[in-house]
Amino acid sequence: MKRRLIVIGIQEENLLYLNKQLEYIFDGMITIKSITLKELNFGSISSNDIVLLSAVAIQELVRPFLPDSCVFIVAKRTENVVNMKELLYLESGKRILVVNDNYNDTMQTVDSLREILPSHIYYPYVAQKPTPKKIDFVVTPGETNLIPKGFPHIIDIGPRVISIETLIKIKQHFLLEIKDSTLMQLYIKTLVYLTEKKSSVSPVSVIDQNQHRTLNQIITKSSLLKSTIEIAYKISLTSNAIHIEGGIGTGKQMLAEMIHNESSFSTQPFYAYNCLDKEPGSIEEELFGSKDQKKKGIINSITGGTLYVKNIDQLPYSLQGNLFSLIEMNTLNRKTNKIRIITSSLESLTDLLKNEIIRIDIYSYISSYVLKMPSLSERKDDIAHLVEAFKNHFNRKDLAFSNTAMEAFYNYQWPGNVRELYNVISYCVCLNNTYIKPESLPLFFRGNQEKTDTATDKDLDIKKIISEIETHGFLSESISLLRIYKNGKDKNESYGRRRIKEFLLNERYILTDQQLRLRIEVLNKLGLLIVRKGRAGTTISAKGEHFLNLYSEL
Numbered sequence: 001m002k003r004r005l006i007v008i009g010i011q012e013e014n015l016l017y018l019n020k021q022l023e024y025i026f027d028g029m030i031t032i033k034s035i036t037l038k039e040l041n042f043g044s045i046s047s048n049d050i051v052l053l054s055a056v057a058i059q060e061l062v063r064p065f066l067p068d069s070c071v072f073i074v075a076k077r078t079e080n081v082v083n084m085k086e087l088l089y090l091e092s093g094k095r096i097l098v099v100n101d102n103y104n105d106t107m108q109t110v111d112s113l114r115e116i117l118p119s120h121i122y123y124p125y126v127a128q129k130p131t132p133k134k135i136d137f138v139v140t141p142g143e144t145n146l147i148p149k150g151f152p153h154i155i156d157i158g159p160r161v162i163s164i165e166t167l168i169k170i171k172q173h174f175l176l177e178i179k180d181s182t183l184m185q186l187y188i189k190t191l192v193y194l195t196e197k198k199s200s201v202s203p204v205s206v207i208d209q210n211q212h213r214t215l216n217q218i219i220t221k222s223s224l225l226k227s228t229i230e231i232a233y234k235i236s237l238t239s240n241a242i243h244i245e246g247g248i249g250t251g252k253q254m255l256a257e258m259i260h261n262e263s264s265f266s267t268q269p270f271y272a273y274n275c276l277d278k279e280p281g282s283i284e285e286e287l288f289g290s291k292d293q294k295k296k297g298i299i300n301s302i303t304g305g306t307l308y309v310k311n312i313d314q315l316p317y318s319l320q321g322n323l324f325s326l327i328e329m330n331t332l333n334r335k336t337n338k339i340r341i342i343t344s345s346l347e348s349l350t351d352l353l354k355n356e357i358i359r360i361d362i363y364s365y366i367s368s369y370v371l372k373m374p375s376l377s378e379r380k381d382d383i384a385h386l387v388e389a390f391k392n393h394f395n396r397k398d399l400a401f402s403n404t405a406m407e408a409f410y411n412y413q414w415p416g417n418v419r420e421l422y423n424v425i426s427y428c429v430c431l432n433n434t435y436i437k438p439e440s441l442p443l444f445f446r447g448n449q450e451k452t453d454t455a456t457d458k459d460l461d462i463k464k465i466i467s468e469i470e471t472h473g474f475l476s477e478s479i480s481l482l483r484i485y486k487n488g489k490d491k492n493e494s495y496g497r498r499r500i501k502e503f504l505l506n507e508r509y510i511l512t513d514q515q516l517r518l519r520i521e522v523l524n525k526l527g528l529l530i531v532r533k534g535r536a537g538t539t540i541s542a543k544g545e546h547f548l549n550l551y552s553e554l
């Protein structure tokens, strides 16, 4: 078997970012495969693979899955200097508070900042400890939502990248004939590439790590989810197109993979394509091929299996016709049908139709086979079971949660659903602690707890907030924006910027991306929106909801 580089990390988003960097640098030279700790199983890694761990903290957790002779490297991570332009231009001697999601990572960020820009004074932010006085700036690698209130000057330097030393190690292990100077050039290019918004690696991912996962492995006691599983069993045996709806991290892709594994398509690959955050032109090329036919597109390249098209609401209206033709052709030619289409969306299919986001023809084909993944807050009884399952997976049965920590879990809304719960448990596993109290829970989790949020906002000064928004001249748009996010939160849905712009357009507000970003930034600074990167998306804060209520009473 060809030697592969297996990248292992805790969080999917982080892993995706590292994968982008590695794919860009070692394009075609190495086969790279990324696996989250959770997806790791005995047999995922073969003895001639080289394993790259995203952090030293996971070393012990990964060790049991490594074959004896397997080589592993712990990635050294560093800040992306391209994102540090703003810091570079500061006069020296600034007092800078560094905020990251846990103590170790905060200290690492402080260390690399001291190395790269030694002319400033850096202070790590440690929750529960007093913050140093007279802070000029707060710097964070992508964790803006953790920044304590009251700091106006925030510099987000984005996620950390793999250092050049680690890349050289990888090169040596794979005996690549590439000069260190060329590698250095590529490294610098990727730093720029990673800061470009539209950079994307392979548009489609072929999933093979979950071949073993079947529907009976879903952990649940919830009657809602059980009935979804029951229907999934039945339709997995057919070759019909299926639609899965549910909030972020509820397990839609997991369900799609399981359906694939149960079906007659399971001897062929499972392909996943995400329509999110892509330009219509690139979706067309990636899915259906280019007009000059130089690029074939996924649909014309694959010969069989399941194609999971994620976030179908982001598929432009015009292209839905092409997908519809494929579904229709499949449905009419049952006998020759080799590809099953599974689509997904965060919002309900009926809402998508109502809001004219999807076409009636495609709706009529997929609406007969809709599966709903309930949010974690709709099945809170499952929290304890999932916590146990994740502990077992990490081989950490010794880890105990205090009653108050469990209570905090039950009180929390889990906007990121099971994925977020998994991230919280994996964070706890990495602590050198066997007894977890609320104080040990990640800052991120505590920072978003509804209770804390409402408590601090009792004396909300609505007039002050209104006048601050008015200084920018977009009060009425901001109110609409907050209402859209409130609506999404109520329905447990998260919206990308494109959807937000469409909603605003319905209310006759035409905004450019830049204008929308500015409004979101201002509402975030005022604590009315919680801006989170990636799929967790932006959401309204409890303070924002409180503000809306008071505003409507004016």
Ligand SMILES: Nc1ncnc2c1ncn2[C@@H]1O[C@H](COP(=O)(O)OP(=O)(O)OP(=O)(O)O)[C@@H](O)[C@H]1O
Pocket: 038, 217, 218, 219, 220, 246, 247, 248, 249, 250, 251, 252, 253, 254, 255, 418, 419, 422, 535
């Ligand atoms: N019931 C469950 N038991 C165990 N793991 C689960 C369960 N539900 C979800 N997960 C895990 O949670 C993570 C998120 O699931 P998945 O990626 O399938 O969600 P999704 O709904 O497709 O998310 P998104 O729309 O944000 O891409 C995965 O690691 C998945 O394995």
